[in-house]
Amino acid sequence: MLDATIPLLFLIGVVGIIVVIAVADQFARLNARLEKLERDVAQLRRVHQASTAAERAPQGVAAEEAAPQPEVLEALPAEPPSPPPPRPQPPIQGVDGGALESWIGRQGFGWAAVVLLLFATAFFLKYAFENRWIGELGRVSLGVLAGVVLCLAGWRYHRKGWRAFSQMLTAGGVVLLYLATYGAFGYYDLISRGTAGFFLVLLVVGTGCLAISYEAPAIANMAVIGALLNPLLLYTGRDQYPILFPYLLVLNGGVAALALFRRWHVVATLSLLGTQGLFWGWYAEHYHPEKLLPALAFQLGLFALFLAHHLLVPVLRGRHVDVEELVRVPLNALFLTVAGYVLLNEDYHRWLGSLSLMMAAVYAAFGWLLLRRHAEDPWHVLIVASVSLAFLAMVFPLEADAAWIGLGWAVEGLALWWFGLRVRADALRVLGVVLLALAVLRLLAFDSPWEGREPFVPVFNKYAVPALLISGCVASAAIASRRFLPRPGDLDGLALFAAGVGGVLLVWMVLSFDTYQFFTALAAEEADAVHLLRMANTSLSILWAAYAAFVLTLGFRLQIRLLRWTALGLFGLTLGKVFLVDLAGLPGLYRVAAFFVLSMMMGAAAWGYHKLEHLHGPARQAR
Numbered sequence: 001m002l003d004a005t006i007p008l009l010f011l012i013g014v015v016g017i018i019v020v021i022a023v024a025d026q027f028a029r030l031n032a033r034l035e036k037l038e039r040d041v042a043q044l045r046r047v048h049q050a051s052t053a054a055e056r057a058p059q060g061v062a063a064e065e066a067a068p069q070p071e072v073l074e075a076l077p078a079e080p081p082s083p084p085p086p087r088p089q090p091p092i093q094g095v096d097g098g099a100l101e102s103w104i105g106r107q108g109f110g111w112a113a114v115v116l117l118l119f120a121t122a123f124f125l126k127y128a129f130e131n132r133w134i135g136e137l138g139r140v141s142l143g144v145l146a147g148v149v150l151c152l153a154g155w156r157y158h159r160k161g162w163r164a165f166s167q168m169l170t171a172g173g174v175v176l177l178y179l180a181t182y183g184a185f186g187y188y189d190l191i192s193r194g195t196a197g198f199f200l201v202l203l204v205v206g207t208g209c210l211a212i213s214y215e216a217p218a219i220a221n222m223a224v225i226g227a228l229l230n231p232l233l234l235y236t237g238r239d240q241y242p243i244l245f246p247y248l249l250v251l252n253g254g255v256a257a258l259a260l261f262r263r264w265h266v267v268a269t270l271s272l273l274g275t276q277g278l279f280w281g282w283y284a285e286h287y288h289p290e291k292l293l294p295a296l297a298f299q300l301g302l303f304a305l306f307l308a309h310h311l312l313v314p315v316l317r318g319r320h321v322d323v324e325e326l327v328r329v330p331l332n333a334l335f336l337t338v339a340g341y342v343l344l345n346e347d348y349h350r351w352l353g354s355l356s357l358m359m360a361a362v363y364a365a366f367g368w369l370l371l372r373r374h375a376e377d378p379w380h381v382l383i384v385a386s387v388s389l390a391f392l393a394m395v396f397p398l399e400a401d402a403a404w405i406g407l408g409w410a411v412e413g414l415a416l417w418w419f420g421l422r423v424r425a426d427a428l429r430v431l432g433v434v435l436l437a438l439a440v441l442r443l444l445a446f447d448s449p450w451e452g453r454e455p456f457v458p459v460f461n462k463y464a465v466p467a468l469l470i471s472g473c474v475a476s477a478a479i480a481s482r483r484f485l486p487r488p489g490d491l492d493g494l495a496l497f498a499a500g501v502g503g504v505l506l507v508w509m510v511l512s513f514d515t516y517q518f519f520t521a522l523a524a525e526e527a528d529a530v531h532l533l534r535m536a537n538t539s540l541s542i543l544w545a546a547y548a549a550f551v552l553t554l555g556f557r558l559q560i561r562l563l564r565w566t567a568l569g570l571f572g573l574t575l576g577k578v579f580l581v582d583l584a585g586l587p588g589l590y591r592v593a594a595f596f597v598l599s600m601m602m603g604a605a606a607w608g609y610h611k612l613e614h615l616h617g618p619a620r621q622a623r
Helices: 002-056 069-075 098-130 136-159 163-186 193-214 217-233 241-261 267-286 289-315 323-373 378-399 402-423 426-447 464-484 490-523 529-558 561-585 588-621
Strands: none
Touching (some): 136 163, 163 193, 163 217, 193 217, 193 241, 267 289, 289 323, 378 402, 402 426, 402 464, 529 561
């Protein structure tokens, strides 16, 4: 009996509001058309009477004597007076902040009153329920009745022109209807889940219709806030996720559908953020691994709703997305990523890389569809492509060993940089720079063996190979820039300088680590540690001198002045080490070897500069 009575109450309440508003609105339009027709008929009558009197006047008489229009007009019946327009409420005057004072008094206090009324009603009903003043059916009936009354009062004041006040009343009524609906099936079991789902859909649709009819985003925002507050106000400590998750999905489905037709700010973002807040509150208190599938299905459903909205806005509606919608693209992906990692990492870590690759493919297909159907919105395409690349970059830390993560980012960054140069897309180049910078930062901060290593094979080890390849990616970005940007601008010139010098110095750093730590790792296990430490310092000086000579030679052969200046800087650094460190710390032949090799390398450098000047002249050397 109750299962049939409560649906009837909701159906009468919600549908009745919409029908009454629609009929009254149609009646008001017909009345306005009738008044306009009466005014037009009266005007035509006056014109006809005046023209008839003018034709009957004798010829040659002055106009003021021949056409006594005032007497004729006075004899005509008076025009029925039109209803006066609603008097606008004057702003509060007398102080400099009059407009602010008016807003606070009329809207700020009004919205505060609505919110306080809702809380007072909820707390009163909760107190009455706990003390058994009202039965379960009576509680729900009171909620429905109060919601209907507030919505009807809102419509009445909307017809009077009280726009803000009518929105306050209507929003309060919608919230009470949400409250009653959620309580009826979530806590009192008065209706079945299927019936409750039907009325939840009806409420969401009805709220959207009211907001669209009033052109009032405030109603939609207030309805969303009330819908999100309902689970908190009615919380009893029991885990109600079989009710909570469908309820939230229905709410967000309605909001996403509404956002397709109205570009109202805050509504969709508020719904997404509030829903995630409720989910993580539930997770902190009630989650158990046995509830993995419902939790994961809820997050996937929420993600699919907003992904579909982002796809339908440009493809079906044919309009550009605004800034808020652009922000929701990565925000939606971020929420799914965090939820997937938290829910799956402990037991299904090996699948995370594959899932990340699947998400990258989903967003890549999304971007391709945007390019085919709505390419005139480049920012939307760029954001979607960035999210796809972010998921692709996540595959490396999830699947690869630590030392190879940075290499994956560097390869992806180099590909974006090269492709951005080819198609003249600055945004792709920026993404490439970001990924290359992340790869270098990871190499320096996490992968470099600053605290020493176990004995290893120089160069061919798990640190040097990926590190040298990362350095090669950075240097290759500089080479690509020289090829495709013969005359770079200021920012391009800065990027070219950073990539060129950075690639050379990264190789120098990796080789220095391998050379020095090869001997120190052996010294930690052998008795003759002093000899090995001296060999480490001597070998480091020799390596620096030889590498500087190699870079200088490369600068001569490729005619790149930047490489030559980098080599000169390395020579200066080596010279400083030899005099400040080796001269005091290396005895005998170690010192001789360091000084001799450095002198030979610097002599070869001087010979190269003399030969360059002799063969090509000063102009060639200045290049």
